[in-house]
Amino acid sequence: MLISTTGFVYAAEGSVVLDVVPPPRTLAEAMAARGHDEGRDFNEILFETGVSMGPVEVRIEVLPAEPAEDTTVDWEDAWEDFDFELPAGTVNLYGPTMGDVLNIGTIEQPSVYRFRVQANGRSRMRDLVATEAVESYLVQAWVVNHRTGKNVS
Numbered sequence: 001m002l003i004s005t006t007g008f009v010y011a012a013e014g015s016v017v018l019d020v021v022p023p024p025r026t027l028a029e030a031m032a033a034r035g036h037d038e039g040r041d042f043n044e045i046l047f048e049t050g051v052s053m054g055p056v057e058v059r060i061e062v063l064p065a066e067p068a069e070d071t072t073v074d075w076e077d078a079w080e081d082f083d084f085e086l087p088a089g090t091v092n093l094y095g096p097t098m099g100d101v102l103n104i105g106t107i108e109q110p111s112v113y114r115f116r117v118q119a120n121g122r123s124r125m126r127d128l129v130a131t132e133a134v135e136s137y138l139v140q141a142w143v144v145n146h147r148t149g150k151n152v153s
Contacts, residue, residue, distance in 0.1 A: 002062040002091060002105040002113065002141055008133060010099025011049040011056050015138075017096045018046040020089040020107065042087050045096075046115065047079060047137065050122030054130025056137060058093060060104050063142040066114070075118040075138070083144060085112045116140040 006114050010093040018043040036097050049056055061067075066081075093102040 001062070001107070004060055004062045005102065005104055006059045007102040008055045009058050009093050009102050010054065010095045011051055011135075012053050012095030012097040012099065014050075014052050014127070015045045015048050015096060016056065016058070016082065016093055017043060019043045019092050019094065020086055021092065022087065022089040038095075042058070042084075042089070044084060046093065046139070047117045050119075050124065050126050050135055051130045052127050053095070054125070054128075055099075055133045056130075056135040057133045058102060058137045058139060060102075061138065061140045062105070063140060065142055067116075067140055067142070071137070073118075073120070075120060077119040077122055079115075079117040081114050081116050083112050083114050085110060112144050113141050114144045118151070119125065 022041070034124060086107050088107050090106050092106050094100065116139070118138045118140075120134060124134045
Protein backbone atom coordinates (compact mmCIF):
# COMPACT_ATOMS: atom_id res chain seq x y z
CA MET A 1 0.00 0.00 0.00
CA LEU A 2 1.27 3.46 -0.80
CA ILE A 3 1.68 5.85 2.13
CA SER A 4 1.26 9.59 2.49
CA THR A 5 4.56 11.37 3.10
CA THR A 6 6.46 14.59 2.48
CA GLY A 7 10.08 15.00 1.47
CA PHE A 8 12.59 16.30 -1.00
CA VAL A 9 13.60 14.66 -4.25
CA TYR A 10 16.59 15.71 -6.34
CA ALA A 11 15.14 16.23 -9.81
CA ALA A 12 17.48 15.45 -12.67
CA GLU A 13 17.11 15.86 -16.41
CA GLY A 14 14.03 17.93 -15.60
CA SER A 15 12.04 15.06 -14.15
CA VAL A 16 11.10 12.92 -11.17
CA VAL A 17 10.73 9.17 -11.63
CA LEU A 18 8.23 6.77 -10.07
CA ASP A 19 9.93 3.40 -9.67
CA VAL A 20 8.81 0.03 -8.34
CA VAL A 21 11.54 -2.35 -7.17
CA PRO A 22 10.23 -5.91 -7.34
CA PRO A 23 10.30 -8.01 -4.19
CA PRO A 24 13.06 -10.62 -3.88
CA ARG A 25 12.25 -14.06 -5.26
CA THR A 26 13.22 -17.52 -4.20
CA LEU A 27 15.79 -19.30 -6.35
CA ALA A 28 13.04 -21.58 -7.71
CA GLU A 29 10.94 -18.55 -8.76
CA ALA A 30 13.94 -16.91 -10.42
CA MET A 31 14.83 -20.09 -12.34
CA ALA A 32 11.22 -20.56 -13.48
CA ALA A 33 11.08 -16.97 -14.73
CA ARG A 34 14.41 -17.04 -16.63
CA GLY A 35 13.92 -15.37 -19.99
CA HIS A 36 10.36 -14.32 -19.11
CA ASP A 37 11.00 -11.30 -16.90
CA GLU A 38 9.38 -8.71 -19.14
CA GLY A 39 7.12 -6.54 -17.05
CA ARG A 40 8.99 -7.13 -13.76
CA ASP A 41 10.51 -3.66 -13.90
CA PHE A 42 8.48 -0.47 -13.63
CA ASN A 43 10.13 2.90 -14.08
CA GLU A 44 8.18 5.91 -15.39
CA ILE A 45 8.57 9.67 -15.27
CA LEU A 46 5.87 10.80 -12.84
CA PHE A 47 6.26 14.50 -13.62
CA GLU A 48 8.53 16.99 -15.34
CA THR A 49 10.04 19.79 -13.29
CA GLY A 50 10.83 23.38 -14.18
CA VAL A 51 14.44 23.08 -12.99
CA SER A 52 16.91 21.02 -14.97
CA MET A 53 18.47 19.71 -11.75
CA GLY A 54 18.00 20.33 -8.07
CA PRO A 55 15.84 19.57 -5.06
CA VAL A 56 12.07 19.86 -5.23
CA GLU A 57 9.60 19.46 -2.39
CA VAL A 58 7.04 16.69 -2.83
CA ARG A 59 3.96 15.96 -0.72
CA ILE A 60 2.32 12.60 -1.42
CA GLU A 61 -1.31 12.10 -0.39
CA VAL A 62 -2.63 8.56 -0.69
CA LEU A 63 -6.42 8.68 -0.66
CA PRO A 64 -9.23 6.09 -0.54
CA ALA A 65 -11.00 7.63 -3.56
CA GLU A 66 -10.77 10.49 -6.05
CA PRO A 67 -10.47 13.75 -4.11
CA ALA A 68 -12.04 17.09 -4.85
CA GLU A 69 -9.59 19.64 -6.24
CA ASP A 70 -7.40 21.26 -3.59
CA THR A 71 -8.54 24.87 -3.33
CA THR A 72 -6.50 25.70 -0.22
CA VAL A 73 -3.49 26.55 -2.39
CA ASP A 74 -3.39 28.45 -5.68
CA TRP A 75 -1.59 25.86 -7.79
CA GLU A 76 0.18 27.28 -10.86
CA ASP A 77 0.19 24.03 -12.82
CA ALA A 78 -1.78 20.79 -12.69
CA TRP A 79 -1.63 17.52 -14.52
CA GLU A 80 -4.95 15.83 -14.76
CA ASP A 81 -5.48 12.28 -13.68
CA PHE A 82 -3.40 9.55 -15.25
CA ASP A 83 -3.19 5.85 -14.42
CA PHE A 84 -0.28 3.50 -13.84
CA GLU A 85 -0.60 -0.24 -13.36
CA LEU A 86 1.94 -0.78 -10.59
CA PRO A 87 3.41 -4.23 -10.01
CA ALA A 88 4.16 -5.67 -6.57
CA GLY A 89 7.23 -4.14 -4.94
CA THR A 90 8.71 -1.16 -3.13
CA VAL A 91 7.63 2.19 -4.61
CA ASN A 92 10.08 5.12 -4.72
CA LEU A 93 10.36 8.63 -6.16
CA TYR A 94 13.73 10.04 -7.24
CA GLY A 95 15.57 11.92 -9.95
CA PRO A 96 16.52 9.59 -12.83
CA THR A 97 20.28 9.98 -12.36
CA MET A 98 21.04 10.87 -8.73
CA GLY A 99 19.83 11.99 -5.35
CA ASP A 100 17.89 10.71 -2.40
CA VAL A 101 15.07 8.24 -2.79
CA LEU A 102 11.67 9.07 -1.26
CA ASN A 103 10.00 5.77 -0.33
CA ILE A 104 6.23 5.93 -0.70
CA GLY A 105 5.29 2.39 0.32
CA THR A 106 5.03 -1.20 -0.81
CA ILE A 107 2.49 -2.77 -3.12
CA GLU A 108 1.58 -6.37 -2.27
CA GLN A 109 -0.62 -7.10 -5.30
CA PRO A 110 -0.47 -5.36 -8.71
CA SER A 111 -2.87 -2.41 -8.65
CA VAL A 112 -3.93 0.44 -10.90
CA TYR A 113 -3.29 3.80 -9.23
CA ARG A 114 -4.54 7.12 -10.53
CA PHE A 115 -2.27 10.13 -9.94
CA ARG A 116 -2.96 13.86 -9.92
CA VAL A 117 0.00 16.27 -9.75
CA GLN A 118 -0.21 19.96 -8.85
CA ALA A 119 2.79 22.31 -8.78
CA ASN A 120 4.06 25.73 -7.74
CA GLY A 121 7.32 27.44 -8.68
CA ARG A 122 8.05 25.66 -11.96
CA SER A 123 8.83 28.93 -13.76
CA ARG A 124 11.22 30.39 -11.14
CA MET A 125 14.39 28.70 -12.41
CA ARG A 126 13.25 27.20 -15.71
CA ASP A 127 15.91 24.80 -17.10
CA LEU A 128 18.52 25.91 -14.52
CA VAL A 129 20.31 24.11 -11.69
CA ALA A 130 18.78 24.85 -8.27
CA THR A 131 20.70 24.50 -5.01
CA GLU A 132 17.60 24.79 -2.83
CA ALA A 133 13.98 23.81 -3.41
CA VAL A 134 12.10 26.46 -5.38
CA GLU A 135 9.36 24.12 -6.59
CA SER A 136 6.70 22.27 -4.62
CA TYR A 137 4.43 19.45 -5.76
CA LEU A 138 1.30 17.84 -4.41
CA VAL A 139 0.91 14.29 -5.73
CA GLN A 140 -2.43 12.66 -4.97
CA ALA A 141 -2.85 8.93 -5.59
CA TRP A 142 -5.71 6.48 -5.19
CA VAL A 143 -6.53 2.96 -6.36
CA VAL A 144 -8.98 2.59 -9.22
CA ASN A 145 -10.84 -0.66 -9.78
CA HIS A 146 -10.72 -0.53 -13.55
CA ARG A 147 -8.57 0.91 -16.28
CA THR A 148 -9.78 4.14 -17.78
CA GLY A 149 -7.38 4.29 -20.69
CA LYS A 150 -5.70 7.40 -19.24
CA ASN A 151 -2.01 6.79 -19.94
CA VAL A 152 -1.98 3.34 -18.35
CA SER A 153 1.55 1.98 -18.38
